[in-house]
Amino acid sequence: MLALHDTATSTVRRLLPDGAREMSLYVCGPTVYEMPHLGHGRALLVYDVLRRFVESQGVAVRHVSNVTDVDDKIIERAVREGTTPREVAERYEAAWWDASDRLGVLRPTSAPRATEYVAVMASMVAEMVAKGVAYVTPGGVYLDAGAVSDYGLLAGQPLESLRSGARVDVAPEKRGPHDFVLWKPSKPGEPGWDSPWGPGRPGWHTECVAMSLDLLGDSFDLHAGGMDLKFPHHENERAQAAVLGRSFSRHWMHHAFVTAAGEKMARSAGNFTTLTELVERTDPRAYRLLVLRSHYRQPLEVTRSTVAAAEEALERLDSLADRLSPDGQLLEVTADPDVVARFRSQMENDLDTPAATATLFGAVTRANAAADSGDERLSSSLGGAVLQSFSHVGLPLGRLFGRQASGPESAPGEEATELLRRREKARSDRDFATADALRAQLAEMGWTVEDTPSGARIRRSRR
RNA sequence: GGCGGCGUGGCCGAGUGGUUUAGGCAAGGGCCUGCAAAGCCCUGUACCCGGGUUCGAUUCCCGGCGCCGCCUCCA
Numbered sequence: 001m002l003a004l005h006d007t008a009t010s011t012v013r014r015l016l017p018d019g020a021r022e023m024s025l026y027v028c029g030p031t032v033y034e035m036p037h038l039g040h041g042r043a044l045l046v047y048d049v050l051r052r053f054v055e056s057q058g059v060a061v062r063h064v065s066n067v068t069d070v071d072d073k074i075i076e077r078a079v080r081e082g083t084t085p086r087e088v089a090e091r092y093e094a095a096w097w098d099a100s101d102r103l104g105v106l107r108p109t110s111a112p113r114a115t116e117y118v119a120v121m122a123s124m125v126a127e128m129v130a131k132g133v134a135y136v137t138p139g140g141v142y143l144d145a146g147a148v149s150d151y152g153l154l155a156g157q158p159l160e161s162l163r164s165g166a167r168v169d170v171a172p173e174k175r176g177p178h179d180f181v182l183w184k185p186s187k188p189g190e191p192g193w194d195s196p197w198g199p200g201r202p203g204w205h206t207e208c209v210a211m212s213l214d215l216l217g218d219s220f221d222l223h224a225g226g227m228d229l230k231f232p233h234h235e236n237e238r239a240q241a242a243v244l245g246r247s248f249s250r251h252w253m254h255h256a257f258v259t260a261a262g263e264k265m266a267r268s269a270g271n272f273t274t275l276t277e278l279v280e281r282t283d284p285r286a287y288r289l290l291v292l293r294s295h296y297r298q299p300l301e302v303t304r305s306t307v308a309a310a311e312e313a314l315e316r317l318d319s320l321a322d323r324l325s326p327d328g329q330l331l332e333v334t335a336d337p338d339v340v341a342r343f344r345s346q347m348e349n350d351l352d353t354p355a356a357t358a359t360l361f362g363a364v365t366r367a368n369a370a371a372d373s374g375d376e377r378l379s380s381s382l383g384g385a386v387l388q389s390f391s392h393v394g395l396p397l398g399r400l401f402g403r404q405a406s407g408p409e410s411a412p413g414e415e416a417t418e419l420l421r422r423r424e425k426a427r428s429d430r431d432f433a434t435a436d437a438l439r440a441q442l443a444e445m446g447w448t449v450e451d452t453p454s455g456a457r458i459r460r461s462r463r
Numbered sequence: 464g465g466c467g468g469c470g471u472g473g474c475c476g477a478g479u480g481g482u483u484u485a486g487g488c489a490a491g492g493g494c495c496u497g498c499a500a501a502g503c504c505c506u507g508u509a510c511c512c513g514g515g516u517u518c519g520a521u522u523c524c525c526g527g528c529g530c531c532g533c534c535u536c537c538a
Contacts, residue, residue, distance in 0.1 A: 030538075043538040073536070155534070161465040162534050204536085226538035227467090233537090255538075256468090262530070266537060293487065294476060299469080299531075306475050309488035316487085319501060354477050358486040368502050372495090432497055439499080450500045457501090 002054065002348045004222075005297060007154055007230060007252040012350045015251055016059065016221060023054055024062045026212040026249065028225035028233070029111065031068040031204075032092035033077050036099050037272035038287075038302050039226075039258040039265045045291040046255045046351075047224060048105040049393045053347050056392035064215045065108040066208060067093055069115050070191050070201055085191055099275040103284045104394055110215050114207050118193045121202040121210045124244070125182045125195075133243045134182055137173035141197050145178035148239040152178075154252065155231040162231075180236050182206050205236035212237075213246055223249035230254055255296040260303070278307070286310040288395055289317075292353040313361075317390070320364050321398035322457075323371060324383040339363045339385035353393070360386050399459060412458050416447055420458055423449070427456075 004015045016023055027047050030040060051061045069089035078085040093113075100107070125141055128134035133147040145151045152159045159178060171181070181203040186192030192199035202210075212220065225234065234252065241248035258265045265272045278287060287302075290310040294300045339359065346356040367382035387397050412420065423438035439449050448461040 028538075031536085037538090039538050041538090046538090071536090155466080157466040157534085228533065228537055230467095231533065232535085257532075257538075259531080264532065264537090268537060289487090290475085297468095298476085301475070303475090305488090309475060312489085313487050316501095323501085352477090354486075358477075361486055365503080369504090372503055427497085430497075436498070448500065451496075452501080459500095 002057075003350060004251060004253055005350050007156075007234075007254050010156070013251075020059060022060045022062065023222070024216040024220035025051065025064070026208065026216060026220060026223045027063070027065040027108070028208055028229055029065040029067050029108075030092075030096055031071050031073060032089045032096060033071065033073040034092060034267045036092075036096050036275040037258075037265060037267060038260075038275060038278060039272070040096075041099065041103060041275040041278065041287060042258050042291055042300060042302075043226060043255060044100050044103055044105045045288050045394075046296045048103075049288075049292065049353065050224075050253075050351060051106060052394045053351070053392055057344075061109070062216060063106075063108045064110045064112070064212060066211050067096070067111055067113045068204065068207060069093065069113045071114075071204065075190055095276060099279060102279040103275075103288065104396075106394075112211050112215065114202070115191075117207065117210050117214075118202060120214055121206045122183070122193065122195050124206060124210050124240070125197075125202070128182065128240065128243055129196075131243065135175065136197055138185075139171055139173040140181045140185060140200070140203070141183040142174060142179040143182050143236070143239060143243065144176060145180070145239060146176050148242050150242075151239055152235065154235045154238065178232075180205055180232065180239075182240075205233055206240065208233075209237045209240045209248075212249070213241065219247040220249055222251045222253055224253040224255070227254045227256055256299045258302045259299045260301075262301070264299075265302075273302075282307055282311055283314060285395055285401065286314050288393075289314050289357075292357050292393060292395070295354055296351055317364065317386070317397050318399045318401075320367060320383055321387055324367070324380060324387075325398065333380040333384040335385035335388045336363065336381040337385075339382065340389060343385070343389045347393075356389075360389055412447060416442060416445055416458065419445075420449065420456060424456055427451075 001018070002015045003012050005012045025047070027043075030036065047063075051063055054061055067089075070085065074085045074088050078088045081088070097107070125134065128143060129136060129141060134141055134143045152162075155162065162178070182205075183195060183197055183200050183202055185198055185200040190201075192201055212223065223234065223237075230252075238248060260271050260273070263269065263271060278284075286307055287310070290302065290306060291300065293310070293313075342359050343356045346352045346359060349355075363382045363386050367379045367386065370376075370379035370382060390397055419438050419442050423435045423442075426432070426434040426438065442449055442458070443461065446461050447458050450457045450459065
């Protein structure tokens with residue numbers, strides 16, 4: 001059974017009860033005011049791997065992830081560009097899903113937008129005001145954090161030691177330093193909705209509570225997001241749920257960041273590479289492999305060179321897949337049960353994807369060795385376990401799945417085919433000078449030729 | 464200032480009180496090949512520094528040094 005690190009208890013503990021057939025998952029989604037970057041890509045991949053793995057074990061996943069489409073940053077950008085917040089949000093939401101799709105990430109089962117939930121959020125705020133745990137000021141409606149007995153659980157330290165206002169001014173109307181805004185007034189011209197507290201918009205922390213409770217129920221299995229969301233965002237979500245008497249998430253998962261030259265990659269820091277750029281430049285599966293080869297709670301350095309190394313590693317995997325199954329059809333073989341079991345138990349141990357992929361790479365070597373020595377049964381069962389296990393975490397193997405497979409460059413054109421045919425002829429005539437010249441010509445065109453016992457094979461060269 | 468984490472061979476990245484040990488990429492040697500490519504085999508005496516515990520520490524403890532994250536919007 002899958003055990004996962006839980007931020008609330010700082011322990012690795014079982015995620016689902018025995019015999020569970022369904023899992024409910026809430027992942028905090030993006031604020032759509034800028035292009036998604038590599039860090040978002042890692043988030044997308046980490047939770048996609050989790051979801052697919054759980055599903056491969058026969059558990060259905062209800063996966064909700066929000067899109068924040070009303071926010072100060074969106075408004076700022078719209079003002080700067082002389083367009084509407086709505087146009088900005090639509091543009092970057094489209095970019096988000098496009099990048100997600102290209103990474104091979106499953107869409108959430110629901111992806112609600114903040115603007116679609118304003119009424120629900122407003123009534124939630126009203127409920128908190130009615131209960132006397134929230135108060136109204138000219139600068140907005142605030143939740144009294146003091147009303148929550150265990151406020152600060154996810155922060156992992158005493159509240160007094162938090163440096164409120166150390167880096168940013170505390171709003172003067174706040175009664176307590178940890179109080180946070182539930183509803184903020186809109187200035188004229190900004191997006192706003194009518195409310196008992198005047199035209200305004202909901203605070204960010206209210207969004208995810210409203211959506212998760214509404215779509216997953218009062219109590220659900222897992223709430224997830226980046227490390228930076230632990231506090232205050234997730235803490236504040238908990239606070240609202242607590243105050244409303246809802247039990248909320250049973251487990252909290254937080255993943256570590258992508259770093260660039262050791263520093264956190266962030267849109268606000270400006271040190272980011274766009275996800276769109278990555279998936280255009282490389283095989284998106286390489287990024288998934290890179291993510292799989294590190295642990296989700298450790299920072300991951302993503303550079304051209306680490307991505308390139310992942311592409312080479314992927315090449316090794318694809319080669320095996322093609323060797324065992326040149327037509328791309330998964331072989332009807334018994335996947336080696338030891339490899340499958342080992343992979344599974346490593347995955348179940350807090351998603352130990354580095355160990356699990358190491359197991360698979362070990363099986364790749366053994367599968368190739370078996371194939372070299374003509375043991376087809378062994379190589380297929382080992383290789384089958386590799387292909388099956390990787391597919392369970394969203395990584396289909398074989399060059400048919402590579403980026404070239406879908407592009408215009410995927411298949412050799414007439415010219416390349418003709419050169420290859422002539423080279424085969426020259427080789428059978430033992431005219432190696434001509435054969436080598438033709439191979440060089442193909443290399444010029446970006447093709448690598450491999451001679452196999454069953455004839456020559458051609459594939460795209462790496463540059 | 465508080466809290467959390469990190470420092471591993473050329474690079475990325477796991478892990479562990481001692482036998483053989485991640486794994487990938489890159490590099491060198493070999494096998495295979497007409498030559499290659501792919502594949503297989505072999506090769507690196509890595510664990511920030513200083514103490515301590517121990518028969519033995521990269522792994523545990525203490526003290527340094529360096530780096531990063533959160534406490535503000537942020538995956």
